[in-house]
Amino acid sequence: MATEFHNLQELRHSASLVTKVFIQRDYSEGTVCRFQSKFPSELDNRIERTLLEETVKTLNSYYVEAEKIGGQSYLEGCLACATAYIIFLCMETRYEKVLKKISGYIQEQNEKIYAPRGLLLTDPIERGMRVLEISVFEDRGSGSSSPSSSMSSAGSSAR
Amino acid sequence: MKNCEYQQIDPRALSVSPSSAQNHTEKRVQRPRRKWEVFPGKNRFYCDGRIILARQSGVLPLTLGLIVVTCGLFFAFDCPFLVKHLTVFIPVIGGVLFVFVVLSLLRTSFTDPGILPRATPDEAADVEKQIDTSGSSTYRPPPRTKEILINQQVVKLKYCFTCKTFRPPRTSHCSLCDNCVERFDHHCPWVGNCVGKRNYRFFYSFIISLSFLTSFIFGCVITHITLRSQAGKSLVQAIQESPARYPLYLVICFFSIWSILGLSGFHTYLVASNLTTNEDIKGSWSSKRAAEESGNPYSYNSIITNCCVTLCGPMPPSLIDRRGFLPIDEAIPAASASEIELPPFVAKNDAHMCTQSTKDVLERVVHSFDYQGLCPTGTPKTSPLALEVSSTAAPSPETSPSAGCSRQLARHPVAAPCPPFSSSNKRDSLHSINPAFRLASPSPSLSRTTLILGDAPDIGFIPLP
Secondary structure (H helix, E strand, C coil): CHHHCCCHHHHHHHCCEEEEEEEEECCCCCCCCCECCCCCHHHCCCCCHHHHHHHHHHHHHHHHHHCCCCHHHHHHHHHHHHCCCCHHHHCCCHHHHHHHHHHHHHHHHHHHHHHHHCEEEECHHHHCCCEEEEEEECCCCCCCCCHHHHHHHHHHHHC | CCCCCCCCCCHHHHCCCHHHHHHHHHHHCCCCCEHHHHCCCCEEEECCCCEEEECCCCCHHHHHHHHHHHHHHHHHHHHHHHHHHCCCHHHHHHHHHHHHHHHHHHHHHHCCCCEECCCCHHHHHHHHHHHHHHCCCCCCCCCCEEEEEECCEEEEEEEECCCCEECCCCCEEECCCCEEECCCCEEECCCCEEECCCCHHHHHHHHHHHHHHHHHHHHHHHHHHHHHHHCCCCHHHHHHHCCCHHHHHHHHHHHHHHHHHHHHHHHHHHHHCCCCHHHHHHCCCCCCCCCCCCCCCCCCCCHHHHHHHHHHCCCCCCCCCCCCECCHHHHHHHHHHHHHHHHHHHHHHHCCCCCHHHHHHHHHHHHHHHHHCCCCCCCCCHHHHHHHHHHHHCCCCCCCCCCCCCCCCCCCCCCCCCCCCCHHHHHHHHHHCCHHHCCCCCHHHHHHHHHHCCCHHHCCCCCCC
């Protein structure tokens, strides 16, 4: 079980980067943060379609939760206005809390699903929420059929 | 208008860029740098990146000064009289409003308005690739646009040539700050910053509270003069007796009231209809503009919902991460860049050295340089030097020292008498003796070379003829 959880830093530095695939924003519902669920063709033989779609769907739901306008956000806004916005200096906003959850989720997805397939997701906040960047690393093994053996061979060749 | 030339992004240029690598080389040994220090827009940062301002913030002190001076005069001259004759709450209300105004102003000025960071080179190349494949390769259309559907309405997204990305809807590029700002309203010189998604609510509260403050002060001044004139004197006499400052700040209040009240009214209309100043001025969603039916696709069609969303909606985070440290990945090419600089200088110095140990060090440096697999970034003159280094490093060291060619790396016999070595002597020899080696060599690189060549004091040199 431990061998399947790869050191992501090791992946980044030892394996060579082939290309980067970008999933763009979907603006069909306005300016809310949403990513397109269209599957990029470059990843056809690297990862199953359903896995990536599931990841994007979950990320989209997180962003919807962050930007939800409802009772809690109004309360936060009114409280902030009443305190002349000083409260923003002391308190963590709901958006920031959700962003932390998102980065934890992406880290977990990378460790469990993407790194074994030689892929790496970059948190959209690091790219200004413009794109979801997927780094595609060189596939030294036979691909997704034997993920641990492909990565171990990559690791040993880098040494 | 900004530079709109279409410049194709060379995918080969996506690897190390020399100038940035050089910067990192010099700073790498000192301390890790924060992202605000390399921010490409025209902004100024204070308090180690906590405070952000536009570059031209000249009018902000004037705004602050006007507010402070007016309120100061109010507290000094009106309040004592009014407290005596009316109520003690006058200065209290004035004080609360003043504090609110100043805090809102500072918050508007010092907050990131919603700057969109520029696209990374990989992203930009990806966008270019998509554009090229979709259109003809011979004809390059001028401003690139992409049409998308938002709530069943066609919206054009423009390509930003500076930020190298398609601007999200409602985003505009501010030429004064040289940034794309999300939900761009306008660039306010009084506030010294752009007004965008993240600081619109601060700006709105600033102008609303300022309207209240100026109206309040104006009302108090009128009350003061009226009360004075009622106490047995005529109005004109009362004004004449009062200090000369009254008419001055009466005038300031009077004129600023109309402009501030007008602005507040305008922005209240914008908030209620979920529009930005930019969209309103351009008439993007005006019904008389286009033949097809167009309405604001972002509006919730309810005044209260629009107001709540704009003013009390969730506070989005800053996308530019001013205080984050530059990633370590950028330091790795810096390591190779420093070694790129070293071989030419080491090769130069080696021509004057006469010990075997130097050659070993040189081989090690060159091998590590080869290992990185990056091309040297210096002038063509330096690259042949580096290549000669690798070629002459392998063969025997007994090359003739009297070879006329200045670029030949002579390995002098170990036993040859050499004067004692010192770094200043080395530099003088480099500059005076052999013009071929008279490259612009700044002292930091020389000192770095001295560090690499560990047994420097023992190394002597023979000047070439």
